[in-house]
Structures are given as structure tokens and as C-alpha cells.
Amino acid sequence: MKRNNHTKYAILGLLATGFHTGYNIKQMIDNSLNHFWKISYGQIYPTLKVLVEEGLATVEDKAQEGKPDKKEYYLTSKGGEALRRWLESPLDDIPVSKNEVLLKLFFSRNQTNTQTINQLESYKEILEERYAIYSGIEESIKSHDSMEPDAKFWFFTLDYGKRITSAEIDWCQHTIHTLIQEED
Amino acid sequence: MKRNNHTKYAILGLLATGFHTGYNIKQMIDNSLNHFWKISYGQIYPTLKVLVEEGLATVEDKAQEGKPDKKEYYLTSKGGEALRRWLESPLDDIPVSKNEVLLKLFFSRNQTNTQTINQLESYKEILEERYAIYSGIEESIKSHDSMEPDAKFWFFTLDYGKRITSAEIDWCQHTIHTLIQEED
């Protein structure tokens, strides 16, 4: 087991939460972990295979009527332990999140203020859309999954997304304002 | 040229800012772009080579006294144009920044509240250190590079770092508080 293999634990966690097929796991990540994690089939299926090989999960073939067959994966007790050990383990060094907007801004002496302002405006739009999406997910969990014992933690992560996005929007606004004032 | 090759433009931008060797570029990134970009020698040297091959930069061998020889790279006008074209170009889809803390929090039903609180406390410490570092860099630019025409933009990126980090700290505090209240 490598230090960095968070993706493996994301899958372990989703198995524990009650998602048992590769397809389901992918859906859940796209819908609910989308703001801080993503994953492709190219990793899910091979990882599930490895999980079984390592004894952290089991597979069952399930035939379905009206739908293609599927494979259901279930955590073993060893898998549950592995998940809990990872949860307890101290945080890795947090990787730098590369930010294209900041990179461009850093070099913006090489373009006009108007161009820089336009970039920031379009970034602000993206952020506002994102904020609306988080609010939407929040509402949908409130109305559909409020009984879900995990829901509490899902809200914490959404709150994070909303707070950070909102701080980014404020920064955009402030920076645009500063640049406009200079143009006079 | 690929769509995603921001790293190439980071180097182009630093050549324009006045850093002319691979070693210098690495230093600058480690000191000043560290909060939103990083890069290893394993990419810098090969990329500089490619830049020359594409006619975006030129090389000169420079012998030095008391120091090893070095290679100085300079932007060509074609390189300057490429940089400006990239600056103007619309933002790519912003990649999801994977967040180990949120991933663990998302699955925290599988551990005790106390353990979750501890994780958040240690994350908060990391964030507070980070905030102090940003403030430090800001002060050092104020006292050493305030005449630098790029400085204005450097401050914008640092302001971003401080605002987002501060929002993260607030979120930590709030989430910890919520979890503590539940324990009663």
C-alpha cells in the first residue's frame, strides 16, 4: 500500500456508505463528492479488483431483469479496519492546488488592465454558478436524504465549498475594483 | 501545443519577468508562486529545451567565476506573443482540487466525533501556519520588491491566498464547534 492512494480509500468509504457497484460509485462521486474529489472508470474498476485481491472486499455477480448484469462489492471486516485506520491517520502534506487564474494574474503585467479585468469577470461567473450548484445539492440532500446518517458530514463539506467559493467571489470583486480604480 | 500545458506558460512568464536559468525559475516558483503553483526540475529543464526548439526562447552558455557554468534563456518575440495569447485565452475548465480533509470528513460516520475533531484541529494548525507564511511573503515583497512592476499582481495572488485560508480557518472553527455541541 502506497502513502498517496487516497482514491482507494474513497472507494472503500463509498462501499461502507452503501454503494456496491463501480457504476454506482462513479455516480455518487459525480453527484456528491464532485466539489472535492473525482475519479474515472479507468481507476474504479481496476481498484475494485485490487481491493478483492487484498481481501478488503468481496464480489458477487448479480443477474438483473431488464438491466445488464452487475458485480456487487462488499467491504470485508479487514476492509472496514483499513478504512478506519486511514481515517485516523494524520493528514499528508497538502498538495498545492494549481490555479490557472492566479497564474495568469501573476503575469498580468504583460497584458492590459482591461484584459485582466475580463478574465476576472469570467472567473467570477464560473464561481457564481458553482455556488448555485452547491446550494442546489444541499437542498436536494435536505429533501431526499435527511435521514441518512452520513448527511451531517455531507453538509459540512458543502458548507466548506460554499464558504470558500464565496470568499473567492469577494476576492474577485475586490481585485476587479482595484484594477478599475487604477484606470482613471 | 497542447491545451493543458500551463506549466510551459508558467516558465514563459518567468522568462518575461526576468528569470533566465532553470535554477532561478525553480527558486522563484518555490518562493513566490508556491501557494498556487509548483514545478520540479524534471519538468523545467526539458521544457526549456522544447521552448528553444519551438523558437519561443534562445539559449546562451554563460561561464561564471567561482560558480558552475549556466545557461541563460531569453524570450524571443515569438515567445512573447505566445505568452500574451495564453494570457488572453479563456479559462480552461477548472480542475477539481482534491481535498483529503474533506474526503475523510465525508466518511467520518465511520469514526468517533473526537477523532474527527482532532483531524480538524490539526488541519486548522496547518492553515494557520500557511496564513502566517503568506503574510511573511507579503511583507518581504513590500520591503524588497515594491518597485517591481509585477509586485501589484503578486499582492493580488497573496491576497487570494490569505482570504481563502482565512475562510478555511473559519470553517474549521465552525465545524469543530458544531461537533462539540453534539457530544453533550
Add this chain to the structure above:
DNA sequence: TGCCGCATGTAACCGGTTACATGATTCG
């Protein structure tokens, strides 16, 4: 003598995405 700073470079590896292949069923 050994370490640090300066300076350049590469091969192996790794995590992850993309593009593709396959195929069933349902619905308009």
C-alpha cells in the same frame, strides 16, 4: 572531510484521464 549552494540533467515510475469496445433494455 563533509556539507551547502549553485547548476544541469535524465530514467523510472505513478496517478490519473481519454478514448475506445461491448452489450443489454427502455422510451420516444
Add this chain to the structure above:
DNA sequence: CGAATCATGTAACCGGTTACATGCGGCA
């Protein structure tokens, strides 16, 4: 009939890191 949803899987590729190699000069 075609599109969408369900469902599984892989090979090629790509951006990036890590570990290593090399070597000079100054300093403790």
C-alpha cells in the same frame, strides 16, 4: 430507429514527481 441509461472494462497516453548522477567552490 436512435438515444439514453445501465453496466464493465482496458490500452495508450500524459503530466508530473522522485531518485539519481555529476561537478564546482566556499566554508566550518
